Amino acid sequence: MSAVQLLPYSPRLFVNREQELQMLEERVQALKEGRDGHGVLILSGERGIGKTWLRSHFEHQLSQERIPVVRLDLKEYAGKDPAWAVADILQRVSIETGGPRERLGADLAEMSRTVFRHLQKFLQQQPLVVIVDHVYESDWALLPLLEDYLLGPLAAERRVLLLLTGRGRLYPWKNPELSTLAVPLGKPELEPFDPLFTKDQLKRQAPSQAHRADEIYELTGGNPLANYLVAAYSLDQAVEGLLEPVPEERRRTVREYLEALCVLRAFDEERIPDMLATYYDNDSYRQWTYARSRRVREELIRWGLARWDAEQRGYVMDRIVRQLIERYLQTQKPELWRRLHQTAYQLYQQWANDYPATRERWLEEAEYHRQRLQEYGSLPSRSENISAADRRIL
Amino acid sequence: MASSTPALHQTPDSSGVPEWLRWAGFRFDPFGPLDAAADPHLSEYLVGHEVFARVWGDGISWVFAPAGGGKTALRISVMQTCWIGQETNRPFPIPYVPPFLAWGHARPSEEEHLMALTRSGARALFLAMAHRPHWFFRLDVSERQDIANLFQWNLSGPLSVYLNLCRQSRQISPLREVLDPTFVMRDPPDEVTLQQWCDELESALAFQPAPPPAERWAHLLAVLKMLGFPSVYILADGFDGAPETIDNPMMIVDCMRPLLHRAEKWAQDNVFLKAFLPTETFPLLAEQFPLLLSDHVAVIHWTPDLLAEIIRRRVYVASGGNFGSLDAVASPALRDVETVLARSVMPLPREMLVLTRQVIEEHVRREGAEGLLTGEDVEAAILQYTQGNLLLTRTAR
Amino acid sequence: MMRRDAEREVSVHPEEQASLGPAAFLALRAEEEPWLPECFVPPPDFDRISDPRRSVVLFGDPGSGKTAVHRMLETISLGTDGKPFRLLVHWKPALPISVAEAGLDWVKAMVGHILDACADALIHHLAGYPQDYQKAPPWAQARFVWFIHRYTRGNPMLRWGPLVEGDSPGAPLVRQILSGPVDDILYADAPPEYVISELVSALKALEMDGIWILTDGLEGWAEMAFDRLCAGLKAFLSTLSLFDPFGLIYKICLPSELEPALSHAGGLARARRRVEGIHIRWDSPTLRRLVERRLSLAFGREPFPLEELCTAAGLPEWLEKVGGTSPREWLDQVAGLVEYYTTHSRNRPIDEDIWKRLRLQRPPRLYLDDERRRVIVGGRCVNLEDLPAKAYEMLRYLYQRSGAVVTKAELYFRIYRGLDRIPRPGDKEYEAPKEYTGLIDTNLWRLRQAIEPDPSAPVLLVTRRGHGVVLQARW
Incomplete structure (x- = not known):
């Protein structure tokens, strides 16, 4: 068990998100009045950005307005058989809306038909809000079934508001209501707090540390969970708190991978072995096969700690996770931090030499690491410096 | 049945490409099916969301694209979207490709159009209902009779022929093969339900003489309304599929004219024409039917960025969202693979797929079914592609 | 692979x-090579050519192996037991009467011919493998009977008489098919693609994967009626993709001179790719x-x-x-x-x-294409547009006298001086050999550079020392 305790949602501790709440409120009013309030809203953003709190706050408001809500957390179905999971979800939807409790049908299609027959009647009386949590972290074997038998048909209903929350890989839904016509809450994701809201948050959640708001904001960039963790715990523990979604038995290893890779702006299977070799001070990692490196990359993606980034043309770590881990290394293990940057610098220099077609790109990366080392007084040795000619290219 | 084992070409793809794709972390081959209808992931690949958004929804809409520019893919995608779910709460799609070969000419009258539309709608409804017999089972006797008559009058052959095919083959796939091989609907019924549907549908048949075309069309619309479909989409495509129309936009407009005169009236009854046409017809239609084209017009123009996005999207879907570019499986010597390829092809989606697949084939040919893509693979593929292109575009003598 | x-x-x-x-x-x-399948080596594009689900138009120069590829398409459609696992239909389009006639109406007529050819292939197949028909489900049998009766042009009984008369194991089946009752599977006005789809679905019940229409041997028409053939093919190709989804696949071999005219047109245009156009390359x-x-x-x-x-x-x-x-x-x-x-x-x-x-x-075979001012040497095509006019005229002169020794004097006086005879010493036009030998040698050198595979060891334009030169043209 982690020593870190995450703060549970409480309405009085909630700050900010007026715009998003207003949008939700408008939809709900329209639903209540039978106007065009139906549709699909998407709530996504980095780890700790406040999705759960916003969702909880929304649920709190709905309960005050007595609007029926069905909330499904797909995390509960991780590792389960997708067909079984969808059957269970259909059953829950049926039960929570006062429909049949059992014998919905012999297969998913029949179960879905039964649930929707019931929902048609239910919706004639009242609107319905369905919240689905951890959508994008879910198995892609589950989502198509869920789409076909529940979410797709729900999205076509005129008195249903569907809120999908999650982080990570956006799923390519087939239904236009779930993809092209869905509306994001945020721009397009939920954004971190500004310094004022950070201060406001700390005043409510960690009043003794409110005076450090600016310092904390500088470190967290306004990520609400990170704001709280950094205020309430040590940096080491704050990182642990951010890694809470990773099962405990894997958390240590995953954290080591993240520490090894955090200095990179982007990584891939080609870069993983060198960074691990430096991190563990063990050259045998350099012999890792592509497949072995891929397992590391896949694990980081699975826990939503990394994703492909079109701009960087590589995998990038979750922003806040990377920021805190790198700061942790820099302050707690400075020599390791320096060696990791040095390794990255050398690797990119090597690539710039070896691959003329992409030379500029790798020089740019090398220059980034050189500057990072320079900022902290750890310049690479002269022989490793970027040549004057290459500096001109940059 | 005596087995006749094919000596060759039994394996669908022995190029080594599937093995490489597996090695690289793809769940399926996203570059294989060039034929949109054959691609089960079509709706997941949608690029250019704004175009789909203009087509989807209650209203007359227009998609103009160059030949090979993805009109049919979009049309099929809309059709597949209509068929999602178990109920009749989505629009009913009528895929309408003019039956030029049956007509033997390209200047159809309104009556010919209506007849072809009705046949196409009946075909679609028959297939859909075979997949969703519960739509039929919940009807009363007269409603069932309406449906049975609709099929008897408007399918290409007697209803009993199709029902016998279903009964004897005990499955739905032969029906799909003869009526519309591009038809995709999940969850076909089990054998017993299918048999029950065949029997009950046949017993509902009253053998009344077929009314004239305009009445048959009205009858189809009434049946769809009775089944609960909120609207009907006429997905008109393939108007350039005749020698007279293939390079003649004016002829296409003439061919469509009877439909266009009806479009506004249809829209009032929730029947929406959605036309997928060659770009060259746009100015002609805009001039002759300005009111019809005042809204919901999408002109697809394939830029290199959009073409690159096609591949990135397919990579993303096929890798299970793990990565969104071939860069992830390319050597550090190669970056922005999609843009490099997009600049080397004719600006059409299918060409982009052809070239991308060629890159992988070149890689497999040179280095086997493992390993990162290299600059040499890309260069060799572009060379191959360009050579093939030159051979087929030599100037006329 | x-x-x-x-x-x-x-x-x-x-x-x-x-x-x-x-x-x-x-x-x-x-x-003329029955053993071809035993020594066939496919060209690099053979996978695409033989794609079982895609129609292909295959262009090739003479000698490029089009017919061999075409024959191999048949061979690869046979199972290990020699039985076809798709219906192979040989068909050649008729020529439209005029370019203007090549429209939908003409295509519709061609489709009628194709359905007739399919009926022909089908009844021969069933006659060859009657046991397959007997094992087919009744719905498939009904479709075979219907198809043969409805889409055979002329009287089926007269047409297939020989199959009925023989004592082959298939004769009773053919008799049964031709004389038995016919169910109406489709109405008479059904679009042809649905007719095809009915046939293909029944073939699948015989474990066959569809129909291949094989077309070859249009070289003669391409020479005689180039424009009409092109117009007909363009019209045909614009509608051909209709059939692919239903399992009717075309493999059409065409001489490469049709390629420029067709490659921009109709369904073959690269932009459309409705039909794959492949130029056979080795x-x-x-x-x-x-x-x-x-x-x-x-x-x-x-x-x-x-x-x-x-x-x-x-x-x-x-x-x-x-x-x-x-x-x-x-x-x-x-x-x-x-x-x-x-x-x-x-x-x-x-x-x-x-x-x-x-x-x-x-020596390699040689053909002078005077119209396009080029020469085909073996498998190479040599453009002679840059060759000086007199050198080209010399080549033409030698070509007309292939195999005969031509003296340098003859080349000079005939080609350069335009005389109809070679003057003797003392004649007014006479010039001594030393006056023109260099000129002729230079042009012979140019010709060898252009046409000989190895100009340093000529095999086409050979010197007969003391006599002259001979062009060894063989075609």
């Missing part, structure tokens, strides 16, 4: 292989493999490397130069060696000297 599979599968096991000897190199025409390694496989067939030895036929180091390069990308020309060049190998060298490899002598005896 599929291509490799095609080679391997059709190869004959060494110990079973009966040697054909030089006969394997005699005809060099696919239609590379040197594949052509070498093709030669060696045929050597194996000729001599019953697998493998049979080229070096075992002839040790001359220059032979591979010579074959590339002379044969170009034409299988026929590669094989033609090797044919002379094979003959010698069999009759004179007693299966010992031919050495360099003999090879050089033999290539003089069997």
